[in-house]
Amino acid sequence: MASLLLRSAATLIRPCLQRSNTPVSSVLLSRLYSDKKPPETDSFVMNTFLGRMNTTEVFPYPDVMSTEERENIAMFVDPVNKFFEEVNDAARNDKEETVPPEIMAQLKDMGAFGLQVPTNLKGLGLTNTQYARLTEIIGGYDLGVGIMLGAHQSIGFKGILLFGNEQQKEKYLPMVASGEKIAAYCLTEPTSGSDANSIRSRAVKSDDGKHYVLNGGKIWISNGGIADIFTVFAQTPVLNPATGETKDKVSAFIVERSFPGVTSGPPEKKMGIKASNTAEVHFDNVHVPVENLLGGEGEGFKVAMNILNNGRFGMASALSGTMRKLISRAVDQVSNRVQFGNKLEVYGVVREKLARMTLAHFVTESMAYLLSGNMDSGSVEFQLEAAISKIYGSEAAWMVADECIQLHGGMGFMTECGLERVMRDLRIFRIFEGSNDILRLFISLTGLQFAGKHLRAVQSSIKSGDVNTLFSEGFKRTKRVMGMSTVDSINDQVHHKLATSANQMAQCVGEFGGACDHLLMKYRKNIIHEQFLLQRLANASIDLYGMAAVLSRTSKSLSDGSPSANHELLLATTFCQQANSRIKTNLASLSARFDIELDSSMADIAKATTENGGVVSVHPLRI
Structure with missing residues (x-):
């Protein structure tokens, strides 16, 4: 087998040697490493696009809280549970489409508006894991209140926490942490939903250089009608010192409602999360002091994306709390409801639903605390993991709510049952803070871009005479051709009872890397247009994580x-x-002729429908 591998590797790498301008004898005598090193990261998901497993941020499962931190958060669990169980009325909030003043006051007294603000700035100073634990509880009771609190701190003033200078933090964080002032995140515009770079709001520095004059409008802003502090993104003219060219780039600003020219519209009427205020916010010649620039001029896109990436981890924990409560409701129903002479729990169809619901919760919860633990350990590259946890959690919670209603039958459809409110509240999670469709493309394209850089670095190394890289790549490709695993076993990192599952994952990572390699070689830069394929690749990536x-x-x-x-x-x-089966199916479909032809047919159907302005087929009655 070893000799066969050597001969096969030689066959695969010979064309590389032949394309090189360096004779083989010179290659063998040249230095072994190229100056152009492939990009490196500890992100588990990012590395899978290279077909390798970096388990630094996966094993062991993070245990990041000290004894003191664990005791501190434990002190909050029972009081928060009791407050949302006995004091807050989610149905009332939904009906009245607001969070009552007395509830807001008690939340402020509990410190709920400054969970992660440092204690010296009037916050509770919670870690990401501690924060996740509290959002999980809130998610189980009232997603409307959860969104109000999350829009305030997960994204509203998160930019100040992440990018603010000391003066900005000292001025603004105490007032938002105490709940004296509510915060909001102002990014979305009518022409810029998922495409944040296309915003039209504009801020131009005044002649005296003391202010930015801000004009524009934002839509669908959570807390928009009640906030006093806004993180606002607008285009600003930025001079490139090297070229002397001025170009519009997005910048971020801290804007106060008290600044003349700041107004907001009436509360929007929504399907769900009705207790959270959503409104338009308008800026008419608003003079924003230059010291309120957040981050550097022209760095707004980076600020915006980092806020969203940093805030998404809380969604998975909140939704795992929602699912936990829904599963309890479902179990109570099937354990007591009798049909056809038996309790519902004995029927196979019911058991299958409960099993899928429980699995979805377990995976979401596992992702949520793996991610928060990594963040608390100092991880800085978690954008793909955060996107995956948001996608999986939001879709899993929707499924769990749907099945919970199904198990309740007609009663589940009634308002008094309370489940229809939860389902209405859940629908937005697949849309905001990055729609799941866009995030899937983000996962695939970000991972493929990383893999592409690695591929170019490898090619550069081979051309410069790096024999180690040459033979390493040759052996890897040979193994893939022969159907052998290209990923080392991780059985030493998992419990021995999980060895079979660990081997399944290792094999899938190898096949995933091979599929990414194939897509890059076949489509190159045009891969960005192959969204049918990118969606399947993202689905495989989600299952791997x-x-x-x-x-x-x-x-x-x-x-x-x-x-x-x-x-x-x-x-x-x-x-x-289950994931192993789904991954193999998704990866096989990336190159299967039948699936590619089916994609083409689907595209043709969509095109015809669009061109016709709706359904093309003639009504069967012809009238």
């Missing part, structure tokens, strides 16, 4: 002797088996 999260979590539970370890083992192995 889900496998990593549950394997890591369950390994820790088994090693720690957790009372639910054996159940978690069942959940993890079941999910990995």
Whole structure:
């Protein structure tokens, strides 16, 4: 087998040697490493696009809280649960489409508006993991209140926390942490939903250089009608010192409602999260002091994306809380409801639903705390993991709510049951803070861009005579051709009871990397236009991260002797088996002729429908 691999590798790398301008003898004598090193990252998801597993941020499952931090957050759990169980009335909030003043006052007293603001600036100073634990509780009771609080701190003033200078932090954070002032994040415009670079709001520096004059309008702003502090994004003319050229770039600003020219519209009428205020915000010749520039001039896009990436982790934890409550409601229903002489819980169809609901919750929760733990450990490259947790959590929660209603039958459809409100509230999560469709493209294109840079670096290394890279790439490609795994086993990092699932993941990572390699070689830069393929690639990536999260979590539970370890083992192995099947199907469809032809047919149907202004087929009755 070894000699066969050597001969096969030689066959694959010979064309590379022949294309090189350096004779083979010179190659062997040249330095082994090129100056152009491939890009490196500890991100698990990013590395899978190269067909390799960097488990630095996956194993072991993070245990980032000190004893003191664990005790501190434990002190909040029961009071917060009790408040949302006994004091806050989610149905009333939904009906009245507001959070009542007395509830707002009590939330302020609890410190709920400054969970992650440092204690010296009047906040609670919670870590990401502690924050996630509290958002999980809120998500189980009232997503409307959760959005109000999240829009305030997860994104509203998060830019000040991440990018503000000391003066900005000292001025603004105490007032937003106490809840004295509410914050909002102003990015979306009528022409710039997912495309943040296309915003038209504009800020031009005044002649005296003391202000930026801001004009424009924002739509669908959470807390927009009640906020006093806004993080606003606008185009500004930026001079390039090297070229002398002035070009519009997005900049970020801290804007106060008290500044003349700031107004907001009436509350929007929405499908769900009605308790949270959503409104348009308008800026008419607003003079924003230059010291309120957030980050550097022209760095607004980076500020905006970092805020969103940093805030998304809380969505998965909140939605896992929603799912936990829905599953409890479903179990109560099927354990007590009798039909055809038996309780619903004995029927196979019902059990299948409960199993899928429980699996979805387990994966979401595992992702949420893996991500928050990595962030608390100092990870800075988690944008793909955050996007995945948002996509998976929002779609899983929607499925769980839908099935919970189904298990309640007609009662689930009634307002008094309360489930229809939860489902209405959940619908927005697949849209805001990056729609799931756009985030899927973001995952695939970001990962492929990283893989493309690595590919170019490898090609450069080979041309410069790096023999190690030459043979390494040759062996890897040979193994793929022969159907062998290109990823080393991680059985030493997982509990031995999870060995089979770990091997499934390793094989899938290797095949995933091969699929990415194939797409880059076939389509090159045109891959950006192959969105049918990019969606499937993203789905495979989501499943891979889900496998990593549950394997890591369950390994820790088994090693720690957790009372639910054996159940978690069942959940993890079941999910990995399902994910393994889905990944293989998605990867195979990237090059399968049948699937590609089907994509073309789907595109043709959509094109015809669009050109016709609606359904093309003639009504069967012809009248």
